[in-house]
Amino acid sequence: MSHAGALRAWRVSLGVYRARALERAGAKRAKNSLFLNRETSMHVVRSPSRRGAWFRRIAAVAAAFAPGLVTADYRLNFPPPETSIAANILDLHNLIMIICAIIFLIVFAFMFYAIVVHRKSRGYKAATFHDSARLEVLWTVLPFLILVGMAIPSTTTLIAMSDVSKSDLTVNVVGYQWKWKYDFPEQDISFFSTLSTPREQIEGKAPKGENYLLEVDNPLVLPVGKKVRLVITANDVIHAWWVPQFGIKKDAIPGYINEVWMNIDKPGVYRGQCAELCGKDHGFMPVVVNAVTQEEFEKWVVAQKQKASAEAARADKVWTRDELLAKGKQVYQACGACHGPNGEGVGPFPKLAGSKIATGPVAAHLSIVLKGKPGTAMQAFSAQLNDADIAAVVTYERNSFGNKTGDVVQPAQVKAAR
Amino acid sequence: MATAAHHHDEHPTGITRWMFTTNHKDIGTMYLLFALMMFLVGGVMALIIRAELFQPGLQITDPHFFNQMTTLHALVMIFGGVMPAFVGFANWQLPLMIGAPDMALPRMNNWSFWILPFAFTLLLSTVFMQGQGGGPSAGWTIYPPLSVQGGIGTDFAILSIHMMGISSVLGAINVIATILNMRAPGMTLMKMPLFVWTWLITAFLLLGAMPVLAGTVTMLLTDRHFGTSFFDAAGGGDPVLFQHVFWFFGHPEVYILILPAFGIVSQVIPTFARKPLFGYDSMVYATASIAFLSHIVWAHHMFTVGMPITGELFFMYATMLIAVPTGVKIFNWIATMWRGSMTFETPMLFAIAFVFLFTIGGLSGLMLSIVPADFQYHDTYFVVAHFHYVLVTGAVLAIFSGVYYWLPKWSGHMYNETLGKWHFWLTMIGMNLTFFPMHFLGLAGMPRRIPDYALQFTEFNQIASVGAFIFGLSQLLFVVLVIRTMRGGAKATEQVWEGADGLEWTLSSPPPYHSFATAPVIK
Numbered sequence: 001m002s003h004a005g006a007l008r009a010w011r012v013s014l015g016v017y018r019a020r021a022l023e024r025a026g027a028k029r030a031k032n033s034l035f036l037n038r039e040t041s042m043h044v045v046r047s048p049s050r051r052g053a054w055f056r057r058i059a060a061v062a063a064a065f066a067p068g069l070v071t072a073d074y075r076l077n078f079p080p081p082e083t084s085i086a087a088n089i090l091d092l093h094n095l096i097m098i099i100c101a102i103i104f105l106i107v108f109a110f111m112f113y114a115i116v117v118h119r120k121s122r123g124y125k126a127a128t129f130h131d132s133a134r135l136e137v138l139w140t141v142l143p144f145l146i147l148v149g150m151a152i153p154s155t156t157t158l159i160a161m162s163d164v165s166k167s168d169l170t171v172n173v174v175g176y177q178w179k180w181k182y183d184f185p186e187q188d189i190s191f192f193s194t195l196s197t198p199r200e201q202i203e204g205k206a207p208k209g210e211n212y213l214l215e216v217d218n219p220l221v222l223p224v225g226k227k228v229r230l231v232i233t234a235n236d237v238i239h240a241w242w243v244p245q246f247g248i249k250k251d252a253i254p255g256y257i258n259e260v261w262m263n264i265d266k267p268g269v270y271r272g273q274c275a276e277l278c279g280k281d282h283g284f285m286p287v288v289v290n291a292v293t294q295e296e297f298e299k300w301v302v303a304q305k306q307k308a309s310a311e312a313a314r315a316d317k318v319w320t321r322d323e324l325l326a327k328g329k330q331v332y333q334a335c336g337a338c339h340g341p342n343g344e345g346v347g348p349f350p351k352l353a354g355s356k357i358a359t360g361p362v363a364a365h366l367s368i369v370l371k372g373k374p375g376t377a378m379q380a381f382s383a384q385l386n387d388a389d390i391a392a393v394v395t396y397e398r399n400s401f402g403n404k405t406g407d408v409v410q411p412a413q414v415k416a417a418r
Numbered sequence: 419m420a421t422a423a424h425h426h427d428e429h430p431t432g433i434t435r436w437m438f439t440t441n442h443k444d445i446g447t448m449y450l451l452f453a454l455m456m457f458l459v460g461g462v463m464a465l466i467i468r469a470e471l472f473q474p475g476l477q478i479t480d481p482h483f484f485n486q487m488t489t490l491h492a493l494v495m496i497f498g499g500v501m502p503a504f505v506g507f508a509n510w511q512l513p514l515m516i517g518a519p520d521m522a523l524p525r526m527n528n529w530s531f532w533i534l535p536f537a538f539t540l541l542l543s544t545v546f547m548q549g550q551g552g553g554p555s556a557g558w559t560i561y562p563p564l565s566v567q568g569g570i571g572t573d574f575a576i577l578s579i580h581m582m583g584i585s586s587v588l589g590a591i592n593v594i595a596t597i598l599n600m601r602a603p604g605m606t607l608m609k610m611p612l613f614v615w616t617w618l619i620t621a622f623l624l625l626g627a628m629p630v631l632a633g634t635v636t637m638l639l640t641d642r643h644f645g646t647s648f649f650d651a652a653g654g655g656d657p658v659l660f661q662h663v664f665w666f667f668g669h670p671e672v673y674i675l676i677l678p679a680f681g682i683v684s685q686v687i688p689t690f691a692r693k694p695l696f697g698y699d700s701m702v703y704a705t706a707s708i709a710f711l712s713h714i715v716w717a718h719h720m721f722t723v724g725m726p727i728t729g730e731l732f733f734m735y736a737t738m739l740i741a742v743p744t745g746v747k748i749f750n751w752i753a754t755m756w757r758g759s760m761t762f763e764t765p766m767l768f769a770i771a772f773v774f775l776f777t778i779g780g781l782s783g784l785m786l787s788i789v790p791a792d793f794q795y796h797d798t799y800f801v802v803a804h805f806h807y808v809l810v811t812g813a814v815l816a817i818f819s820g821v822y823y824w825l826p827k828w829s830g831h832m833y834n835e836t837l838g839k840w841h842f843w844l845t846m847i848g849m850n851l852t853f854f855p856m857h858f859l860g861l862a863g864m865p866r867r868i869p870d871y872a873l874q875f876t877e878f879n880q881i882a883s884v885g886a887f888i889f890g891l892s893q894l895l896f897v898v899l900v901i902r903t904m905r906g907g908a909k910a911t912e913q914v915w916e917g918a919d920g921l922e923w924t925l926s927s928p929p930p931y932h933s934f935a936t937a938p939v940i941k
Contacts, residue, residue: 074877075862078794085790093791107752108774114755115770119762120692127758130694139743139749147738150788155731157790162727202870204475213872237564238657240722240797244863249793251722253658254563255651258724271872275722275797275865277557279564280482283868286746291516347482348551348569377567 012390082291083262086247088157096150103146130190161247165261167229171220173253175232175239175274176384177377178281178337182220189304192384193218194334195284199341214271218386219288223297224264232258236379238281243272243287264291279377280346281337315388315411321395324408328396331389335397339375342403343410349377353401362407365394366417382418387411429931437532439929440524442509445531447828449506450821454897456498457678457814459542461890463491468852468886471522471879473897476870484869485555486545486571492558496675497540497582500809501613503817504678505530505589508617510828512593514929515611517938522595530588537581539553540905542636544571557867559668560635561647562660573642576635587700590624592796593617602921604764608702611696611920615702616681619709623677627746628715631667633796658723665716673712677705677814679776680747681767685920686823689752690766692917698749704743704750711740721792730789737787744780761917764838768819771846772812779807782857797867806853809828818845819895825903826910830928833903839893844892851885 026126077094081087101121118124179194195218200206209215223230232241234252246262264270272287319327329348338349343349343358352358359366369390372380381390391411398405430439439445466487470479472489479487509527513520521527544553548823551569554560565572597618601610638660640646649654649660684928695701717725717733725733751773760766782804783828786792799878818841826832855878864875910927921940925933 024445027638074858074874076858077861079863089790089794092784092788093794096785096791100784102780104777107748107777111752111755111770114752114758115760115762118691118755118757120759121761124757124759126692127757128693128695129757130698130754132697132753135749135753136697136700136746143742143745147741150784151735151738154734154790155786158727158730158734161790161793165804202476204477208474208873211872213870237567238561242865247790247794249722249796251724253723255723256764272863273865273868277485277564277797277867278562279556279567280485282485283481283865283870338734347480347548365452400818 009259049186081247082245082268083247084265085157085161085262086245088160089247092153092157095153099146099150120136136350141195159262164261165228166227167261168226169223170231171222171227173230173232173241173252175234175236175241175278175285177279177379178274178285179334180220180239180241180285180287181235181384184301187301187304189308190306191218191302193220193288195286197284205216211271213284214273214286214288216286216288219269219290219299221290221292221300222264223294224267224291226294227261227263229259229261232260236377238276239274239278239285240276241272241287243270243289245270245272246289249275264289267293269289280349284337311388315386318410318412319388319391322407324392324395325399327388327392329400331385331393332396332400343397343403349360352397353403356402358397358403359405362394362398362409362413363417365398366390366409366414369394370414387414387418390414423501436649438528440520440528442513442521442524442527443931445521445527446506446509446511448531449502449509449534452531453499453503453506454900456494456502456920458893458897460491460494460499461893463487463494465886465890466492468883470869471871472881472883474871474873474876478874479869481869482555483548483552484908485867486553488909489554489557489560489865490545490576490678491540493541493554493579494538495809496558496600496671497579498534500675500817501582501586502534504617504620504675504813505586507613507678507682507817507820507824508589511824511922512596512614512617512935513600514925515614515920516597516600516605517934517940518596519602519932519934519937521592522600524591526588527592528907530585530592533581533585537578537585540574540581541578544574546569556832559661559664560638561664562638562641562657565638566650568766570891573639576639579635580632582649583632586624586628590621590628592620594625595795597621602934602937602940608699609940611681612684612698612701613681616677616684619705620674620677623674623709623712627670627674629668630663630737631671634663634667637663658720659802660724661720662717666713668719668853669716670709670712672808673708675813676776677708677819679772679813680705682816682823683751683772683821686765686769686819687754687773687929689823689915689917689919690763690769690886691760692756693754693758694919695750695751696756697746699748704746706739707743711736711743715740716794718787720811721789722796734787734789738784741780741784748777748780761916763822764833764842765819765823767839767842768815768822771842772815772819775807775815778898779804779809779812795860797862797865799856799864799866802866803853803860806856810849810853818842821900823915824922825900826914827922827927827929829904829907830910830926831903831905832910832914833899833907837902839900840897841892844888848885848887848889848892852882852889852902853883853885855879855885 073234078090081090114271124222153194170185173183174181174334179192181190181192183190193216195213196215197209197213198206201208201212228243232250233253233256236254240249241250241252246264248260248262250258250260268291274282274285279382338346339352343352357368368378370380370382372378391409391414394409395407398407436448443631455707457684464548466479466483470477509521533929547570551570551571554568554575556565556572557570560572561573597614637646637648639648641648649655649657684695715733717729718737721730750841786795786801786804822833822838859875859878862874864871912926913923913925921938924938
């Protein structure tokens, strides 16, 4: 298959080209002298192309509009694939894109020739033909044959993607508004993965970090070189689990169980995002996968188990008011997405400052946190948070934002209320 | 005879003329002006979106309001902009093109227009109810369970969709009744101008699609308020069922939005190429096959929901097939231009741009049909780029082309050609700057419907935002041009365009308030 080779070469050249553009834009951003700038580009680009010049201009325009923000890390095609399936998809995509581009150029060469030559201002007299059965058959059959040619590699790739049998490891993925839960049923590990970019960066009060919006507190850790099966569903609304470099995007749907598989080539951190609109913070639920060697993966499993048993022990003791408030403030981060960092409410989401629930009976407060409010975005947190977390956050809510109930709620009360 | 003609020539004035009119020309004008207003309203929403996306971080909207903007932008542009614009064209042009005195059901015609302002008042009023949750915010596709969570805005949207649906179905019935019953003697089906053909087929698509939408949003309404669980897995329902039913409406809807555009372009290109449309018969058959295929490809909008592989293969093959009749149309338009004697007035410029840019959207559509690759494209800016290339550089460019083409006939005045050309070129620059970089954003991995994004997406978003403001502001030129042409300007001749051919060009410009009171005879 010579075309596959050509495609790969093309992909490599795109990558090289991207690196060049990156360096050039980087040089521009550094506001170096013209001389240094030229030196940099001479160093990087041995044979500057016209296309390159065009992109340099675009980068310059972009840089002019937002100095300091430009990362020059843009790309023109898929991120580098890290699984064999993702590589197949990229080849397929490039193949089809090239075919489409060639057809486009040929067809519109005719149109632009006609526009230039067959114009009245040149004195061109109109012909009178208006039909040709032969042509109509030709341009019906020819596209059909091209389509058959496209369908064959698409079908084989799709069949390969659908084979989830003989996996080495299974991970259950559950979408929540707006976080991911990962369960390792064979290893008995379970945890949530939430955006870790600070609020200040989003609101422009602090400089944005390198992995802005694509970083989480607990990444999914997976071994490389193993066939990993993901079993995907959702708790509340539809989400979609997506890591571009794995070539996987699958909807997480309440009541449905979807399966995908992947075999990651090499260790590294791979980032993606929720791809299905899932409400207010849809743009703020990234996916981060930390691919490690089998030994490191096993060490991680042991560490996770130790962490879980430590958490369980803490839930049984009696907490002081200060401990509860400190822990509660931490847990409240997630609640604040809707109820506001200071309990002031956000849009349709109710405020907690002075609210009936946060200042009324403890039992009603515990009940809504544990069981949620059906038909709204208020979820049941009983499965998401342990007794200590819920005791802490309820205590915090009842003694913050101007709420002065003085109540202290202990994990044991939460256990009883479940 | 003379007294009868006199009786029919009454010409009411004032506000009641517009409220009670049953005249296809008045109703057509109202549809078109309504569409223009909605185009501007939806455009402002798009600019709010693009302003927020100019740089990473949250600057001018909160995420909840951002979601309302994306949702309303789509609903307003589809149901308030493009569809009413095409119905406006149908009202003005169908009777003139087939030699009928008016639409077949004139009173219903009045009603189907006047439902629309109420529907959109209902929909847009939700923006002012931020305390109750604001407008619908689950995307125009209103997928449950997310849409079941929404505030009162979702209910307003559902009821306004019902009203828009009634309006569209009434309009479609009227179009079918008019075309099948009111053609002048000798105007056989295969002699009808292609615009009439595409509208006839579109009307059948509307009849097939809109009731399905009404049904599915009604199920959503009862899920929200009356305890049913059609789409709630916890109650034995199925969230994916909604998507199947929605897209069973949604995909024919795509062709409802583009077939009349094909019709307009098929009128404009022969006029300015001074050469008859190439392959008229195959154009008709291609339109009909597109309409048929549009009903059996809906699940290509939902390849990632986890369908069985046989289902995915079927929908992939069926979708790829649409490229064949669509290709036939593009080849025929180019063959019409080939060896013509072309001039490039504004309508022709827009028509050529339509053929060229719509094809980009068509080819990216073909790419999207390839299931494994679609897993990467799905719900990214690649899809956003694709459907804006078919809807904006497709449908909207065809609407501009049609307005410039027929405005002299409707108003009796020539528009300002220089202003028209400025509008064309600024629109070209603006829209391509806006939508072309979105292809790259999508391939690089930017999901759609997000108010904030990772840093590597900054550059192309900035280009797109700058383009959007150029595109948006240049539409003010169009508004100025239309108002100036309606008020005065050089007198237009009957023929208007040297190469124009068809019954409407045999009438004066503007045509009499009641035209073809006596049917013309077509040889």
